[in-house]
Amino acid sequence: MNMIASLSHDITPTGSDYETVRQVIELISEDYREQPSLEAIASRLGQSPTQLQKTFTRWAGLSPKAFLQAVTLDHAKRLLRKEEMPLLETSIEVGLSGPSRLHDLFVTHEAMSPGEWKARGGGLTIRYGFHRSPFGIALVMVTDRGLAGLAFSDTGDEKACLEDMTCRWPNADYVEDTEATATYAEQIFEPSRWSSDQPLRVVLIGTDFQVRVWESLLKIPMGHAVTYSDIANDIGQPTAARAVGAAVGRNPISFVVPCHRALGRSGALTGYHWGLTRKRAMLGWESGQV
C-alpha cells in the first residue's frame, strides 16, 4: 500500500518540521505550570537549543519564546478580547456562492442541496490524496465542485484518517488521485498564494444547521478567535452554543473552514477532532503569519 507515496516530495518548506513542533507543544502542555525553558525542552528532545530555534522560525516565522507564548491560555483569552464587537457581525456576506472575501484565505463556497445531503454522497465522485503540510499529513478530498474535505493525520494513521472521512459520505465513489489534490494542497498551505484573484472553491456537505455554523466560521479573520456562543448568536440561535460545538466538530474541511478559531468562553481550547495539539499548533502558526 503506497498511499503516501506522494509524501516523498515536500510541497511546503515547513512540512517536515511539524513532528518537532508537535513534540514541543505536547511537552509544554503536559507541564505548563513549570514554564519549561527552551534549554530544558531542547534537551528532552535531544536537540540543541539553536537547532530548535531554527526549526521554529522556519516553521512559523516565530521565535520559540514567542511561540511558547502564543500557545498559552493567556494568549487565547487575548484572541477573544481583541475585537469585542464586530468580528462576525460586520462581514456579513453570507449570500451563497458569490465570491466573498472570507477570512484571509479567500474562499468561495456553496452548499449541497438537502437532497444531495440525504443521498449520503451517492452519485458523487470524490478524489483524494495525502500531502505534507505544516500540521502533519493532510488528506485532501475534492469533487468537481471544489474542495469537500481536509483532514489531518500523523504518520502511520493515514488509513484511520481516510476511514474517518469516507464514513461521512458512505455512498460516494472514492478514487485516489494525488495529482488532482496536489494543486489544492499547495494553495491551501502557502499563504503567499492566498488572493482574491484565485479564490479557493469549497463545497459544504452537511445539514442545514451545520452549513450555517461552518459559514459563520468562515467569517473569522486570521489571527482572531470567537467562542461557541458567539457563533450561536451569529446564526440567530443564542441558546444553541452546545449544538454549535457539535456542528463545529463535524466540520469536514478543517483549517480551511477555521474551526480551530472556536474556543470556549474561558479561552480554553476545549476540543479538536484531529487533536488538541494540532489546534494549538494552528493557532501558534497563525500568530506568526502576519
Next chain:
DNA sequence: GGAATCATGTGAT
C-alpha cells in the same frame, strides 16, 4: 480557581 450540576439544540439510533 476548580468540581458538580443544570438547561440546552442537534443529529444518530
Next chain:
DNA sequence: ATCACATGATTCC
C-alpha cells in the same frame, strides 16, 4: 424516545 456531545452559567467549596 433516548443518548452523546469540541457549551455555558450558576453554585457551591
